[in-house]
Amino acid sequence: MTTIKLHNTKTRKKSEFTPIDAKNVRMYVCGPTVYDRAHLGNARPVVVFDVLYRLLREVYGADHVTYARNFTDVDDKINKRAADSGRSIGEITDETIQWFLDDMGALGALEPNHMPRATQFIPHMVAMIEDLIAKGHAYAAEGHVLFAVDSWRQGYGQLSGRSVDDMIAGARVEVAPYKKNPMDFVLWKPSDAGQPGWESPWGRGRPGWHIECSAMSYELLGKTFDIHGGGNDLMFPHHENEVAQSCCANGDDSFAKYWLHNEMLQVEGKKMSKSLGNFFTVHDLLDQGVPGEVIRLVFLQTHYRKPMDWTEKKAGEAEATLRKWRALTAGIEPAKEAPKEIVTALADDLNTSSALFYLHAIARDIPKEFVEINPKYTKADLLAGAQLLGLLTEELGDWVSQPDFDLSSYEAKLTAARDAAMQSKDFAEVDRLKTRFIAAGIEVRMSKAGVELVPGQDFDLAKLEGLA
Structure with missing residues (x-):
């Protein structure tokens, strides 16, 4: 069997990939927040992890690989888009998810085995939050529930390679009076009448961003699985927070065994941004x-x-x-x-x-x-x-239109001319034929194995008229 080696962000080195169960290789990749078209940078992790998915299927068999990629369909950006447009949240998320699938399909990405929506797993998130509170890793305050970073200080920051003290000193985090530590992050937050919300032990509200992936990966892949991936912009805080809450919920250091992160995308050597006028979506390129x-x-x-x-x-x-x-x-x-x-x-x-x-x-x-x-x-x-x-x-x-013509007769003519020339040492006819083929946009390949004519982008069959 082929040996796969992957660079593990967690260990900061490339090592041999050994699945937990070779008959059940599992991968989770963070998907998009569905409020608008996917820009070109959003597409890079899709293609990267599609290649990994294809490789795993090639090595372990398609029936032995499970790939999950989520849709974040509850988010303040979605709420704002709904308020600004006058459309319902459901309309926007349904439409945007289909846009995403269509655009990524146009790039040749296989659809994952599981494509869960966050809103489908709210009860699972609530249950995980309750468990974290019971274990002393989270606390409720003013309608919010927050993860207590100090409760897992020994592990927090290992994935991104940062210390908690450094993060407190340098990070721009929400400073709220109900936080015990500035680095504590939201697991649940209250919703007003105009926001989507679900009933919970802490009142009507909605989940924080990070908890959704922990809950969904647990339900779909188990408490431990092989690979967790995404763009390196997710390493902190999203993935760091996922590790913290999942390991604390699991009661040990188990979660994802290998972490892979792709680098970002530039356009013509510059960071893609609307202010520079070089921001475009996958759909924009396809339309062009x-x-x-x-x-x-x-x-x-x-x-x-x-x-x-x-x-x-x-x-x-x-x-x-x-x-x-x-x-x-x-x-x-x-x-x-x-x-x-x-x-x-x-x-x-x-x-x-x-x-x-x-x-x-x-x-x-x-x-x-x-x-x-x-x-x-x-x-x-x-x-x-x-x-x-x-x-x-x-x-x-x-x-691209496939050629519906047969060049075998021309290949035979050139082969015969070459064979004759090898005997007579007169290659004038061979050179004449090659000149005609090249002028018609054909690449001429001649080797000991034979003659091959390959039509190029500018191939013009009319230029071969009278040659056969």
Whole structure:
């Protein structure tokens, strides 16, 4: 079995991934707060953990992997959007969730096994909060319930690598008279008549943000599971607070075994922001005609733990690559297994850039003297390797028309001319044919194995008129 190594934020090192139960590998990833379209940065963790999901399914079997990603559908931003628009919260969250699924599907992301909404698990959150109070880790005050950081001071800050004292000194936290410690965070808060609310032992209210993921992961994956992921902007306070409340509820240090965090996204070398005019959603790009598969390939070119820079140049290059690969693999079935080099690259902490390097090698984009790879790999292997990365799938192929022409007669003509030239040593006809093919937008590949003609993006069949 392939050995997977992952960089664990908790230990700050890359180590071998050993699942708690190889027949039940479990992963939880923090999903979006559903009040608006997903921007490009929101899409990066979706693609990153989709690749990990695909790798885990490849190694352990699809039936032995469970992936949960939540929707936060109770939040003050949603409340404000409802108040400003005059629409109901349910309308907004239902619509936004479907937008998100449609946009992420356009990027080739598989849907997780579980996609829970926070509002579906309110009773479970209340029960967990009651348990934390009973164990001395939380307290009620003025209609609120807060987690007492001092009750777990020995563990708080380990994930993000911060000390409680430093956090108190440097963090901008809500200072409220009912807090015993400035770092204590909200588990439950009161709701007024105009806000969504549920009955609880502390009055009508709604949950704080952090408790939802602890409650949902517990119900769906158990008190301990293998992988917890998200963007590194969630490491503190969200994930730190999840660890604290979950470990305290569990009564030990058990929760997620491995923590993975992806780096943030930039646009043309700058942080994406509305003030700079470089803020856009996934839907914006799709509407502008940028294929979802192109967006995905640009993401995969950068390792998930490095900042990723979205540029128009990268998008153009990715489109050209995908057009070429789709032309190469048109009409064939993928190999039964992805090339081992691709699997090995992904197993090394999701090294997608290395995996793409080998795909280019299989496609003969890289001279063989620069890379060691099985020379017997075929187009079927290229397709299988690409599909492990979520590329060249049928679902993502609508954006580029597949060629409905057959170049085999032209390949035969060039092969015959080359064979004759090898005998006569006169290569004039070979050169003439190559010139015509290149002018028609065809890449000519000649090797000991034979002749191959690959139509490019600018292929024009009319320019071959009279040649066959």
